[in-house]
Amino acid sequence: MALFIIWLCLLLTACTANSEERLTWFTGATMGTGYSVRITGLPPDIDPQRLECDIGRLLEEINGLMSAYREDSELSRFNRSRRTDWVAVSPELVYVLQEAQRVSRLSGGAFDVTVGPLVNLWGFGPSLYPARMPTAAQIAAAGKRVGFELLQIRNSPPALRKGREDIYIDLSAIAKGYGVDRAAEFLEAQGIHNYLVDIGGEERIKGHSPLGIPWRIAIEQPMTEGRKVQRIIELDSHGVATSGTYRNYFEWDGKRYSHIIDPRTGWPITHKLVSVTVLSDTAMRADALATALLVLGPEQGFKMAEREQIAALFIIRASAGFIEKATTRFLEFHRD
Ligand code: AMP
Numbered sequence: 001m002a003l004f005i006i007w008l009c010l011l012l013t014a015c016t017a018n019s020e021e022r023l024t025w026f027t028g029a030t031m032g033t034g035y036s037v038r039i040t041g042l043p044p045d046i047d048p049q050r051l052e053c054d055i056g057r058l059l060e061e062i063n064g065l066m067s068a069y070r071e072d073s074e075l076s077r078f079n080r081s082r083r084t085d086w087v088a089v090s091p092e093l094v095y096v097l098q099e100a101q102r103v104s105r106l107s108g109g110a111f112d113v114t115v116g117p118l119v120n121l122w123g124f125g126p127s128l129y130p131a132r133m134p135t136a137a138q139i140a141a142a143g144k145r146v147g148f149e150l151l152q153i154r155n156s157p158p159a160l161r162k163g164r165e166d167i168y169i170d171l172s173a174i175a176k177g178y179g180v181d182r183a184a185e186f187l188e189a190q191g192i193h194n195y196l197v198d199i200g201g202e203e204r205i206k207g208h209s210p211l212g213i214p215w216r217i218a219i220e221q222p223m224t225e226g227r228k229v230q231r232i233i234e235l236d237s238h239g240v241a242t243s244g245t246y247r248n249y250f251e252w253d254g255k256r257y258s259h260i261i262d263p264r265t266g267w268p269i270t271h272k273l274v275s276v277t278v279l280s281d282t283a284m285r286a287d288a289l290a291t292a293l294l295v296l297g298p299e300q301g302f303k304m305a306e307r308e309q310i311a312a313l314f315i316i317r318a319s320a321g322f323i324e325k326a327t328t329r330f331l332e333f334h335r336d
Pocket residue numbers: 110111112113115119124125170171172173174242243244259260261262263287290291295
């Protein structure tokens with residue numbers, strides 16, 4: 001929930017006078033969070049209520065495939081299965097997992113959707129344990145079940161194969177982005193080219209706002225309470241995602257343990273990088289990359305972002321306040 005959209009009510013009402021630039025706006029719940037769709041100048045032949053239903057249904061279908069929180073989802077069935085031969089799955093699941101594997105390889109395993117057993121052990125997954133410290137033996141045991149190379153993926157026919165019977169996939173770091181992309185593609189197919197789609201802070205933007213100017217996105221300051229704008233960016237065609245450690249964590253002995261786990265150590269990350277925002281062609285890629293860079297941390301992550309020419313903004317905790325570090329690609333987009 002790290003990005004939010006700047007909307008000045010006054011400007012909005014002023015704009016609705018021009019029917020061509022009218023705002024159509026609807027919201028709902030999916031993937032354990034909220035979503036919103038904003039469209040500038042909806043073509044008159046499109047019924048907004050029908051559109052809202054269609055998008056709701058689309059997101060519901062994706063959730064039914066990819067949610068680890070739903071026992072009947074395709075992902076949960078695969079997670080429960082003990083089979084180590086090829087298991088037929090939907091092309092959608094294969095598509096998302098292939099992108100996940102690409103980001104895993106790119107980040108040397110810092111991003112890894114097989115991290116599920118560790119996420120659950122630390123109390124951040126569907127099988128919620130009371131927040132407590134796992135033992136070293138528990139961390140080591142869960143860690144054995146983690147590793148992106150333990151998952152094989154086949155395209156045709158679409159299928160997955162477990163390298164061990166007890167691997168468990170968690171798509172929380174990439175599925176929201178995928179949902180955003182699918183909703184955006186649905187809008188495009190209807191001839192809608194000016195929109196902003198958001199699921200829990202992961203976004204896809206195209207065209208212009210009702211004001212006739214690029215959509216404006218506010219990047220939040222990484223505060224645990226309240227909301228403050230760190231920076232505003234204007235975008236015309238992008239996926240945007242933020243990954244942060246400042247909202248979802250527990251405290252133990254005065255130390256914070258976040259929901260972002262380094263699969264290479266089995267521990268929640270502890271460095272001073274508190275938030276990463278990534279701009280990319282797709283929201284899915286931005287979503288996965290933001291998590292990957294956050295795990296890698298302020299130095300390694302920044303190095304990878306520059307090397308791969310990723311547009312990323314890093315927010316790092318300092319003794320007083322925060323320090324921002326933007327990659328060369330990010331600076332090409334940014335406006336204060
Ligand atoms: P995001 O907010 O997109 O960074 O996703 C965070 C969620 O992804 C966490 O709540 C976990 O369920 C999962 N996760 C945690 N660590 C990792 C990791 N290293 N790689 C992939 N997913 C992770």
